[in-house]
Amino acid sequence: MSNTVNTIDEDLVAEQEAKRQYEFIELCKEQYKKDVEAAGRDLKFHVTTFGCQMNARDSEKLAGILDAIGYVEVEEEKDADFVIYNTCTVRENANNKVYGRLGYLQNVKKKNPHMKIALCGCMMQEPQVVEKLKKSYRFVDLVFGTHNIFKFAELLYQSMTSNKMVVDVWEDTKQIVENLPVERKYSFKSGVNIMFGCNNFCSYCIVPYVRGRERSRKPEEIIAEIERLVADGVIEVMLLGQNVNSYGKGLAEEISFAQLLERIEKIEGLERIRFMTSHPKDLSDDLIAVMAKSKKICKHIHLPLQSGSTEILKKMNRHYTKESYLALVSKIREAIPDVAITTDIIVGFPGETEEDFQETMDVVNTVKYDSAFTFIYSKRTGTPAAKMENQVPEDVIKDRFDRLLALVQQHGREHAEALEGTVQNVLFETPNEHDDSLVTGRLDNSSVVHVKASKDLIGKILPVRLVECKGFYYMGELA
Numbered sequence: 001m002s003n004t005v006n007t008i009d010e011d012l013v014a015e016q017e018a019k020r021q022y023e024f025i026e027l028c029k030e031q032y033k034k035d036v037e038a039a040g041r042d043l044k045f046h047v048t049t050f051g052c053q054m055n056a057r058d059s060e061k062l063a064g065i066l067d068a069i070g071y072v073e074v075e076e077e078k079d080a081d082f083v084i085y086n087t088c089t090v091r092e093n094a095n096n097k098v099y100g101r102l103g104y105l106q107n108v109k110k111k112n113p114h115m116k117i118a119l120c121g122c123m124m125q126e127p128q129v130v131e132k133l134k135k136s137y138r139f140v141d142l143v144f145g146t147h148n149i150f151k152f153a154e155l156l157y158q159s160m161t162s163n164k165m166v167v168d169v170w171e172d173t174k175q176i177v178e179n180l181p182v183e184r185k186y187s188f189k190s191g192v193n194i195m196f197g198c199n200n201f202c203s204y205c206i207v208p209y210v211r212g213r214e215r216s217r218k219p220e221e222i223i224a225e226i227e228r229l230v231a232d233g234v235i236e237v238m239l240l241g242q243n244v245n246s247y248g249k250g251l252a253e254e255i256s257f258a259q260l261l262e263r264i265e266k267i268e269g270l271e272r273i274r275f276m277t278s279h280p281k282d283l284s285d286d287l288i289a290v291m292a293k294s295k296k297i298c299k300h301i302h303l304p305l306q307s308g309s310t311e312i313l314k315k316m317n318r319h320y321t322k323e324s325y326l327a328l329v330s331k332i333r334e335a336i337p338d339v340a341i342t343t344d345i346i347v348g349f350p351g352e353t354e355e356d357f358q359e360t361m362d363v364v365n366t367v368k369y370d371s372a373f374t375f376i377y378s379k380r381t382g383t384p385a386a387k388m389e390n391q392v393p394e395d396v397i398k399d400r401f402d403r404l405l406a407l408v409q410q411h412g413r414e415h416a417e418a419l420e421g422t423v424q425n426v427l428f429e430t431p432n433e434h435d436d437s438l439v440t441g442r443l444d445n446s447s448v449v450h451v452k453a454s455k456d457l458i459g460k461i462l463p464v465r466l467v468e469c470k471g472f473y474y475m476g477e478l479a
Ligand code: 5AD
Pocket: 090, 091, 204, 205, 206, 304, 306, 344, 345, 346, 375, 376, 377, 378, 379, 380
């Protein structure tokens, strides 16, 4: 049996598991009432998300359960009785940030005896992290990982009814438990998981170890979720997966990512579809064709390059070359001339020479990305790259990083300037933090624009003239 096909038995188990979790939500509610009585006031929660959009979506699931139990959400962790950090471990500095914040939280907890601290997410999947917490961070109350996040209500109940540190981290899972409560951050847009995990094992990356093997959700579950979201006011969805282009592998029904998009496009009332992330090795002609003719799919592809050197790409286990990547970009641009292309690049992978780096600069100069996330290589214990020789010295990396950043910023500015004066559709998203008369929105290509407009427009898509380009964002007016 394949790793990802859910048998009827497994479907049944997943359904029963969801029911069990709803029973725990009821138990938590009763306990919550007792705790409120003891405290003499409502109890508050705060979720901090580190890392990617996948984590942001998971945090909405955590918040959904806490909200269902009765906890009230607060902006700042110091005002909360239940604080949960949903952690990331893709780079070492993400881990350091969490330890730093825990130090601060320990002091806050001393002043609030009702306070509980929970940690979950990718960092908890690393055994050495959990050991460290058990040894030196005894004030943490609950620790769980990425594979059993669906058990949050159950674990929370255990924690609410005990004074001991509750730790439950699984190595892997095949289960996808559907339909648990979710509290969305935005009423008009939402992330939607279409798959979990990653099978690519890029040699630098810890994700396959902490997020487990790739598992696709069934198309009917995805469609049903989006239909529910649309009925609830959502007009934009972001389809989430580590490698959306390999969606569908292992499902009983044969379906590709392009076919899934075609089905999602048909959902009435849905206006914008985004997705991330696309692995270049799996991006199909069908996907390009579907995007080219679509009215709803944003003309934006995030296409991580990582390195422009074929030699380094091989060591990274990326399964494409400099030439095949550039050919793919040309093919995409030919079919979708106004497409925005963005990327991720790692500087200082072990063995990267100045010549290798120049290959990266060459690709960047050829593609001229709309924007790029640039990262300094971070050694992750347990990955093959951590054991590679010729780790690049820090000062060399820093110098390359600065040169790369200057180049990607220059291209970013040029792309932004090219749209100055044009009229673009904008989804109005949030009141402007600094100026009350402005509302901030996003173009199809994700660029930010500030517009003098009424807050009533939030959640709507309207044409906006991009009056002035301010480098990486625009000032606009309703067209
Ligand atoms: N060091 C630096 N960057 C990394 N990424 C993943 N692993 C590492 C690492 N060990 C970057 C990749 C990926 C993005 C999400 O994070 O560029 O696309």
